[in-house]
Amino acid sequence: MNLPVSPWVARFAPLATAGEALDLACGSGRHTRYLAARGLQVTALDRNAEFLAALAGPKVATLQHDLEAEGAVWPFEAGRFSLIVVTNYLHRPLFAQLAASLRPDGILVYETFAQGNQIYGKPSNPNFLLAPGELLGLAREGxxxxxxxxxxxxxxxHPAQVQRLCAAGPAFAKTEAKLDHNVVANEP
Structure with missing residues (x-):
C-alpha cells in the first residue's frame, strides 16, 4: 500500500533551510521523494535493500543499514542534517544520535505510534509505542x-494513536519570517 505523505511532515518539513535531509527508516520512500521534490539532497536509510533500490537518483543517496543489529554503529557525523524525518519507526537508543546529527538550526520531524494503538492493531508491542509525553522528554534531553x-x-x-513532534536545534530562530503563528503549538 502506497501511503500519502504525512500531513505532519508536509506541514513542518518546509521549515528546514536548504541542505541535506535524512529520511530514517524510509521504507518505500514516500517522504524521500517528497523532500527531494522540494529540492533537498536526501539520504534515505533503511535496512531493506528492495525499498532503497527504487529510490536512488540525483537528489537521493541511499544507505542500507540495520540500526538495530547487534553492534550497529550510527553512520552519521554530528551537525550534518538540516532536516531529519522519522515516521512509523521507534528505536529509543537512536534519539541522542538523531539530535546530535541535526544542524544547530535544523529541524526534526518525528511521528510514530503511541500507547493506546494496540486497540487498532499493530504495532501493539509496548516496545514500539511511545509513553505519554515521551517524545517531549526525548527532545528536551537532546x-x-x-x-x-x-x-x-x-x-x-488508518485509525491509530500517535505522537508527533517538530523540534529544532538550539540555533533555530523562531521568527515571523520562518514560522507563522498557526504552526507553533504550545507545549502542555
Missing part, C-alpha cells in the same frame, strides 16, 4: 526546542 507536539488519535491513513 537539547532541542519543541515547536509543535501532538499526542492523540488520527483516522488517516
Amino acid at each position: 537539547g532541542l526546542q519543541v515547536l509543535a507536539y501532538e499526542d492523540g488519535h488520527v483516522d488517516r491513513p
